Amino acid sequence: MTELPGDLLYTSDHEWLRRNDDGTVTIGITEHAAEALGDLVYVELPEVGQDVESSGEMAVVESVKAASDVYAPIAGNIVAVNEELADDPEKINNDPYEDGWIVRMTPSGDIDESDLLSPHDYQTLLDELDD
């Protein structure tokens, strides 16, 4: 597995967040999650404009093997979804941290980073899963 991007925050549910300069947040699933799911074949995306609660269901990713919910790591309003995943869900397998992004949202308040994992802490979590 390649090294974790150092500029992202992570969750124990294997999602990542990127804090953009305009105050929005981009969210996807980690390479570990994508590998565990296997080849993705379908992604169910939320509507643009939809409000999501923290830990609420935000999207569904389906692989040849199984369906898996993607939970919102923070509360906010969806401002964009990655429409390209409709035709090419494998973007998530091939490039989980860039082309395979899932949604962009405006956080509904300040982001409490203590609820999220630093790259170091997420790496520690992955190392523990490997043992």
Add this chain to the structure above:
Amino acid sequence: MGSRTPLYDQHVDAGARIVDFGGWDMPLHYGSQKEEHHAVRRDAGAFDVSHMTIIDLHGEQARAFLQYLVANDVAKLKTFGKALYTCMLNADGGVIDDLIIYLITDNEYRLIVNAATRDKDLDWITEQAARFAVDVTERPELAMIAVQGPSARQRAAACIAAEWRDAALALKPFNGVQTGDVFVARTGYTGEDGWEMVMPAAAAKDVWKTLLAAGVAPCGLGARDTLRLEAAMNLYGSDMDESISPLEAGLEWTVAWEPTERDFIGRAAIERIRHAPDRRRFVGLLLEDKGVLRNHQKVVVADRGKGEITSGGFSPTIGRSIALARLPAGDYDRAQVDVRGKLLNVRIVKTPFVRNGEIRIDI
């Protein structure tokens, strides 16, 4: 830790993701399940199926015993090496397991049953065999490799001793031959041409290496499942079990009703539902909306009630979701499936979905 086949170390070295399957540590895939699926449809793939249970029957009443034990009729096996697919039923007509039976030689048959049902199958067969002059012998020392795909036989010929190669390549579908150490049969579980090879465990590593060197892709249980679903081949435990008769699992073609005097276990029970008006259909579904059909999702049929998906998934060949489902009786060709609370439209299609590399349904 589960049981391991003779090829376990090779799978790990090849980067396989190992999962538990019926108590066995088996490869799910070696990187991409979809690529393995396409390799079988377009060229050739190899599956380690050594977890499957091999049982040999020997004795002067072996044939009479099998004519009592299973719903298909081994009298159809008229030449040595010929294979028969059948269900083994309980007295209520439910399916204990599905299996392949080979006629090896006079008074000698080989049964290949599922790994997950090994214990109950052996118990049942042994119990039923008590009244017959037949010996039941499990053969755990044998390994089994399936090589499947349009190029499979040509590529796998390198595994067969030179003096047997022509005989192996000349096999007709559903026929087998012993070639030195390796029993080769032109059978499979993918809807493609190919062989299933049974050999001593000690020979399996070399056969596997030879296949890979000949350009055959190693394939895991994940691709095996999507391939068999496209071919509309049943999976025991998903599409049928002890509460389901072969007649409601699309397997009536494996029941030999003739001769009527042959009294196999479960016959009376399935005779009773044979012409029942409420006998459920077992059909193929194509999802017309976006999404993926999965096992156990409910199927809603207008005015007729509900059924259930028994095997659902994404078809890599078609690029859409397909399923096998058991539905209420009736003549209709559309239904809806409850996918996480949303009703999605499906069309009932004639199976198989895919056969010999070609999509066989209208999409």
